[in-house]
Amino acid sequence: MLANASCVITVVSLVTFLVSSAYGAENSKGYIYDAKEAGDNRVVVINRVTRYVGIQDKSDVRIDAILTEFGGYYDDCGNEVFFCLTGPLEIVIPKSMPMKQWQYHGLSCKNVGETEGDVIRITCRSIRSGGRRGGGTFTYSLSRGVLSIDSSPVGGSRGGFELRGQRGLFSPGSDP
Numbered sequence: 001m002l003a004n005a006s007c008v009i010t011v012v013s014l015v016t017f018l019v020s021s022a023y024g025a026e027n028s029k030g031y032i033y034d035a036k037e038a039g040d041n042r043v044v045v046i047n048r049v050t051r052y053v054g055i056q057d058k059s060d061v062r063i064d065a066i067l068t069e070f071g072g073y074y075d076d077c078g079n080e081v082f083f084c085l086t087g088p089l090e091i092v093i094p095k096s097m098p099m100k101q102w103q104y105h106g107l108s109c110k111n112v113g114e115t116e117g118d119v120i121r122i123t124c125r126s127i128r129s130g131g132r133r134g135g136g137t138f139t140y141s142l143s144r145g146v147l148s149i150d151s152s153p154v155g156g157s158r159g160g161f162e163l164r165g166q167r168g169l170f171s172p173g174s175d176p
Contacts, residue, residue: 030063031169033149037159044149044161046089046169051076053088053154071154077105083170088154090135091124093170097142103127107135118142145171 033044041058045065054071056062074087082104083093092104097120101110109124120142124135136152137160145168150160167174 031146032061032063032164033161033168034058034164035159036148036162040159042161043164044152044154045071046074048174055154085169089149089152089169090126091122091138091146091152091169093122093138093140109135112137119147140170141168143172145169145174 029049030045030047033046035042035058043056043058043061044053045056045061045063046053047063049064050067051073052067052071053074054065054067056065072088074085074089077084077086077092081095082102083091083095084105084107085091086105086107090107092102092107092109094102098115099111101108103109106126106128107124108127109122111120112123113121118141120140121137122140123137126135137150138146138152139148139150141147144163144166146163147168148160148162
């Protein structure tokens with residue numbers, strides 16, 4: 001009986017570890033955003049250690065995967081006033097909200113739609129290209145960080161991506 005209990009405890013521990021590795025990885029090394037559309041097997045992976053944003057397949061997603069041709073390195077352009085990334089993701093979010101619109105680091109951004117609780121929908125456009133290139137649309141929570149990437153240079157505008165896990169990019173207490 002004791003052997004069976006030990007076996008059950010080991011299996012439960014292993015399952016807990018695997019689930020937390022798959023869904024909790026955003027807290028340590030990066031963030032995973034799953035494609036929203038049914039049948040779309042893409043994920044956006046943001047690796048905080050290497051500062052690389054890439055597209056991977058859902059079936060074999062890993063934060064520390066080998067770099068893909070569908071992505072690139074990001075620059076952390078944040079300061080004491082703004083969270084900011086440029087590169088495959090182009091996003092600027094004020095650290096002090098609410099704000100209706102702002103400009104920083106070549107991006108013009110604004111709060112679009114109605115704020116629901118602590119969730120804000122943000123769209124950014126490149127000032128340099130007249131808004132034709134760069135930027136993106138994101139959903140941001142003051143308590144959980146970026147919840148969805150609805151359009152971006154790396155993921156395009158097809159369907160968008162939603163956070164896997166509880167805490168996303170720019171969540172309180174985390175670095176990009």
